[in-house]
Amino acid sequence: MMNTSELTLKPQDLTESRLQLHYAVQFIAAVGKALVPPKPDESHVSLGWNPQLNYFVSEIIPAAKPFQVALDLVTLTSLILDRKGNQIAEFPLDQKTLAEGINWLKGEINKLGAEAQKIALIDYPSDFPDSPLARGAVFDATQEPQRRELMGYYADTYLLLQDILATTQGSSPVHTWPHHFDMATLITLPGMHDGEPMTIGVGFSPGDTSYNEPYWYVTPWPYPETTNLPALEGGGFWHTENWVGAVLKAFEIKDKKVQIRDFLNSAVKAAQFLLQSVDRLD
Incomplete structure (x- = not known):
């Protein structure tokens, strides 16, 4: 567990990176909503955690070549992994928009034999945090x-x-x-x-x-x-x-x-x- 006495960042220093990650995980949620069988508790749209890689991950998606979508938080990279966690494709999000990210994802998932045309970003109620990313701004991986x-x-x-x-x-x-x-x-x-x-x-x-x-x-x-x-x-x-x-x-x-x-x-x-x-x- 991290030694919190060594932290030098202040709370407000994390706000922008938190928002960037919050928007970046929406690719995983969108795939879960579109391609994972619905569950009563809505957990099919939730994110799993891979403790070996320290990535957010989707469930395994059934397809001609089963896969899962992931996010590397540190490098701010959208990933597609096979069922064993091996990388199939990657898309660094730095200087890319939400639209570019979802289009890349759909293109790669289509190659794997899943119904990529069903994938769309989830439209949440008004309490979803606002960010310029929602209006076409690009991700920034500098932090x-x-x-x-x-x-x-x-x-x-x-x-x-x-x-x-x-x-x-x-x-x-x-x-x-x-x-x-x-x-x-x-x-x-x-x-x-x-x-x-x-x-x-x-x-x-x-x-x-x-x-x-x-x-x-x-x-x-x-x-x-x-x-x-x-x-x-x-x-x-x-x-x-x-x-x-x-x-x-x-x-x-x-x-x-x-x-x-x-x-x-x-x-x-x-x-x-x-x-x-x-x-x-x-």
């Missing part, structure tokens, strides 16, 4: 240190979430969601509340409208009352504006490799306690 740092956060989070999956019943596979660009697992608890499942989202955001910096979160659903929320370990705190969840901001982490794990473990326990209290009231 490699920032992208490398963001890659490290995702790589570390993937390992932390795998630990949670191994020890927590009801945990979903780890997905990164292209709409908000957060990597997460969803823990489903026994019982219902008002006809809805009780869940705990555990994940990482590289920054958004709530916090313009990377942070980890644990969100119980339904949202609990905000009075007498349990104390959290690792320097975490409770966010209560518009949504309720435990938060640990990356740039407040000291030189403690266990701090994120302590936060997540304590926040999951706190969320379980809060939801069990709701269940007892039903």
